[in-house]
Amino acid sequence: EINMAKIRHNNILDTVDSVLSVSKKKGIIHLHAQDQTLDGQTLTLNGKQVLHFGTCGYLGLEHHPQVKAGAIDAIVRYGTQFPMSRTYISNPLYSELEALVQEMYQAPVVISKNCTLSHLTTIPSIIRSTDLIILDHQVHASVQEAVKKMLTQGVTVEMIRHNNLEMLEDRIKKLRNKYDKIWYMADGVYSMYGDFAPIKDMIALAEKYEQLYLYVDDAHGMSWAGQHGTGYVMSQMPDGLYRKMILTANLGKGFGACGGLSLFPNEEWYHKVNTFGGPLTFSVQIEPATLGAALASARIHLSDEIYRYQTELQQKIAYFNELLQKTNLPLVHENTSPIFFIGTGTMDMGNYLVQELINDGIYVNLATFPAVPAKNIGIRITISLNNSLEAIKTMAEKLNYHFNRALLATDQTDQKIRKAFKMVPQPEIVNAAPKYTPAQPFTVKCYTTIEKIDATLWNKHLGHQGMFDHEGLKFLEKSFSGHPQPENNWDFKYYLVEDALGQVILMTFLVVALHKEDMFAPDSVSRAIEQERLFNPYYLTSTGMILGSLFTEGNHLFVDKNSPHWQTALKVVLEELYRQQEKSNASNIMF
Ligand SMILES: Cc1ncc(COP(=O)(O)O)c(C=O)c1O
Known part of the structure; x- marks a missing residue:
């Protein structure tokens, strides 16, 4: 027996609490916007106007006149709420929305009130106690929460290193005769680092091993990628939803409304979930305003308008990538997603940098433990259609300036950051600024x-x-x-x-x-x-x-x-x- 104690759950809660309390005190998380109106470009925080680089509304559709009109029209026609379980009656807008979403994905869909509930609805309805679940180490917390429910039902759960398909294959080879199905659960686009799951390789592996099934959450990939804005994961499957994949998508980020989609490659799974999918039965349904907004957004997704937005966003993403290339900032993954992660390594530097940026008129997200590992803290910057090229340029300049100051002020180095993120080290740069050396009495x-x-x-x-x-x-x-x-x-x-x-x-x-x-x-x-x-x-x-x-x-x-x-x-x-x-x-x- 290897002699290793387990750290108590309460210790972790205390750690998380103390980590977050420091950031809260510094006025960089748990903030309240103080605006009378919002347009996605700026926010008022701590009494000061800042440029908004922290939204998941990548296409700005939540401010689209038609989407807003859709919500207002639905309220006028159906009121603010339809307070019943869908087991009894669904609001008339549901079947319209389901039809449009099916047209987008060419697959049967169950729509939940949000994506967290999609997982809680779908995972327990599909996975059996004779199956094995293998989680990617970084799969979203909402998937992990739903999987916890399976543990009480005796399902075995394992975890592999992030995006490590070799390790996955190793586990499959060892365990495939013990379980009916092996479900690998991953995100399509990872919400913090903005990196992608290797969808094509995952499918190739599922073709090689009949027992392997895929459960993929593409919450952040929705709308800005794929045909009809069906998302990053669908963009990797030109022949449609893979026969052994359940896909979830989110109507509350790029899509501009709210709700979670569970998409199925066969009618059998769809019926299993739709008939008795936990919260679907006992929890309230999506309110009319949100259904109205989602319907209007789905119509935009089914028109050519969506491609205009996708192209324009890609131009902005490319522009920011280009600006970053002219700096030495440690961008952790360079790709075409609207999520950018600049490593700071330490919490100290992360807190310092976000605080200085807010003070200088730029809002970005602090990415902290437990959403990211304690050694891999950093800032998450998101680009949306509401950010003008000029605003992106201003942000990039200020980011570069404050990043270098934060390095000195918190005694951090570029090398250490790159090492923490396993990035290729940069050649040593001679810094003109005097080195900050604290006195050591x-x-x-x-x-x-x-x-x-x-x-x-x-x-x-x-x-x-x-x-x-x-x-x-x-x-x-x-x-x-x-x-x-x-x-x-x-x-x-x-x-x-x-x-x-x-x-x-x-x-x-x-x-x-x-x-x-x-x-x-x-x-x-x-x-x-x-x-x-x-x-x-x-x-x-x-x-x-x-x-x-x-x-x-x-x-x-x-x-x-x-x-x-x-x-x-x-x-x-x-x-x-x-x-x-x-x-x-x-x-x-x-x-
Ligand atoms: C990958 C992923 N899945 C699910 C969710 C949760 O979605 P919802 O807010 O609709 O429950 C999020 C939210 O950030 C997410 O990033």
């Missing part, structure tokens, strides 16, 4: 054993919390060394920062150890992975650095916030940790 010490640290000092600041007092750590060091199995040998590192008078400003410790990559995954995912580990004990494991240890609980970091240098001390220790990470070849640092 203190010393940083690193030890590899607790024996080198005075017991009274340690116990006063950190060791009064039980398990990890001076004696406890001596015991742990002894227990986790000299074993034949690598997972039972941990490297201990102790960090101490003292000021000029020898007062401790910061004290912490960590272990470098082999750990399981599913530490944060739900129990049932881990259970499935453990099955595999019976035969392949190092499956989905890697070396990581864990603040504290895998064994101890409590606060593993002492910082004297009365010291004027505590923030700099923290920064310097973080630098040390990243250096150590490189030396130990550790895949991540867990705080």
Whole structure:
């Protein structure tokens, strides 16, 4: 048995809460627009007008006169709500909308109130306890939520690395005789990094293995791509919806209304979902205004007008790509999607950059944990038809200016960012700006054993919390060394920062150890992975650095916030940790 504890669910919630609270306090998330009217070009935030580069309304259809008129007309005719379950009666506009959507996709469709509900409606109706679900590591949270429901019904769930079809094939080869169907779940266009799923390769794999089925969420690919705006995934399937794929799409982003589509390659699945698809039965239906807007938008999608918008958006996307090429900004994926991700690596730099951009009149999204991995923070910029070329140019210039300032101010480097995102490093650029070097009126010490640290000092600041007092750590060091199995040998590192008078400003410790990559995954995912580990004990494991240890609980970091240098001390220790990470070849640092 590999000796690795699981981090408690509450610890994760606390971490997320504290991460988001910092950004909230800085006035960059959980904001409220303060405008009397909106047109998609600007917003008023914190009393200031800013250019809007954070919308998912890529074609600006939510401001299209016909779409607005469709909503108003529906309210006038049918009122603001039709408060009944669709099990009894659907509003008259539903069948009209279904017919238009079917015309767009040439496939039967179930329409839900939003895309999250599409997953909750479809996944439990189609997947059986004899099937296996394999999630892409980055598949959208709404898919993962619906899959959680399947766990209670005994369905086995696994996860593979992002877009890694080799790993997927490996799992299929191993497991195909154990399950009726193996469902791989992925996004068409990933909502944060804007990268694409390898749809054609996924289909080729499904052709190779009869057991493989595909469930793809193309929420962000809708409208700006594909014939009749049916989306990125459909654009990769010129012969129509693949026979073993369920596709979901979203009426609430590029489409300009609200609602979720589940599209099926056969009538059988359609009927299964439509007859008794959970929330479809017990939850309220889409309100008339939204149905009216969706109908008007569907008519635009079925006309040539949509291609005009698609082309114009592609021109704007190409223009922004061109501007970015003239800079050294770390664009994580360069492609034709309207979602751009500029890496900052750290939260510190992400917060700083978004705040400075807002102050300078540009709104972009902070992409933070848990929507992206903690090491891969950055800013998400979306381009919509409402952004003029001039506005895009202004944004690109300000982005470049503030990005370089944020690097210096937060002690981040371009190299570190590129490394975190596994990007090709840029040649070193000599920066004309003077290098920001914080004064260091203190010393940083690193030890590899607790024996080198005075017991009274340690116990006063950190060791009064039980398990990890001076004696406890001596015991742990002894227990986790000299074993034949690598997972039972941990490297201990102790960090101490003292000021000029020898007062401790910061004290912490960590272990470098082999750990399981599913530490944060739900129990049932881990259970499935453990099955595999019976035969392949190092499956989905890697070396990581864990603040504290895998064994101890409590606060593993002492910082004297009365010291004027505590923030700099923290920064310097973080630098040390990243250096150590490189030396130990550790895949991540867990705080
Ligand atoms: C990929 C993806 N799927 C689903 C959703 C959820 O859609 P809805 O808001 O309609 O529930 C989102 C929302 O951002 C998304 O990005």
